[in-house]
Amino acid sequence: MKTIIGVCGLILLAGWLTAARPGDALSDLGMKMYDVETGVLENVKNESAWYFFSSSAMRKVARQIPESARAEAVKTLGKVVRSYVESPEFKKQYVDWLKNKYPVDPPTAAERELENGASSEATKAAMNEQITTAQQMFAQMPASSLAMALQAQIQQSESEIASLEGEEKTSRTKEVAAQKKMLAISKSNPEEFKKQYVAYMNKYMAGEVNNSLAEDEERMKEARIHMEKRKKQQAVLDAHSDIKPVLRKRLQDFIVLCNSVDFTAKLTSTGYKQEFVNPAYQRKSSEWKMLFRIGKTATLSARDFAQEWLSQLK
Secondary structure, X not given: OEEEOHHHHHHHHHHHHHHHOHHHHHHHOOOOHHHHHHHHHHHHHOOOOEEEOOOHHHHHHHHOOOHHHHHHHHHHHHHHHHHHHOOHHHHHHHHHHHHHHXXXXXXXXXXXXXHOOOOHHHHHHHHHHHHHHHHHHHHHOOHHHHHHHHHHHHHHHHHHHOOOOHHHHHXXXXXXXXXXHHHOOOOOOHHHHHHHHHHHHHHXXXXXXXXXXXXXXXXXXXXXXXXXHHHHHHHHHHHXXXXXXXXXXHHHHHHHHHHHOOOOOOEEEEOOEEEEOOHHHHOOOXXXXXXXXXXXXXXXXXXXHHHHHHHOOO
């Protein structure tokens, strides 16, 4: 894996290759356009050093490119790369990657309710309407039917109490005892029973409404907090969605690097390797050394292409 300067590095290396046989360069190297597309995306995703795989076969072909053909080859492939970067396909890939890097949580059911205008007052009004309907129904029912309903409630409560513990079990047991006491007069004094039962149910339903409203308010509170979180997440995603600042910085950095290379630098052989005579050059980055090896013609052609691209980025 050779470290190269992103899109521009891809232009440089692949540009040399297209000079041999432009139409067949990728297939000659066992590559497809998919490989180039993937390479460009990977390079854009990295914020500092970018990577582009170059096999020994690719480097061998590159070394065979005549000096006179290198500048035009770089420009030719530069247009291919730029065309792909500006294509809808690349933009979609880039946005999909951004969504993974800067995820935005999906809205919860409570958030959708808030967005549709839900409020505690509306919920309370709906519940009160249900209570009114239930009260009207109780008023029309005979005491015997209400007694049957209460008997079913008692049986259900006793079944649930068996699995309860502590204060909850004690509270529910007292409630069942009160229900049984009420049920005991259903036959001897049905009118009084009905009066007590309706009062009991009114109190029960009012308590359920209050509990439900409290739970609903807590749910909406959490939904508002989550909505604010999602807004911040979306703002981060939106701030990175425009690829132009990324391209602008990559191109600027590349131009600076190209201008810093001393193509007149002297080399000396050290065993099987060649090293720069100037120790300061020996400490240069691998990207700087790569441009030196590629040569002045191809490097400056890539720089000129980068400058033109940069000037047209609005």
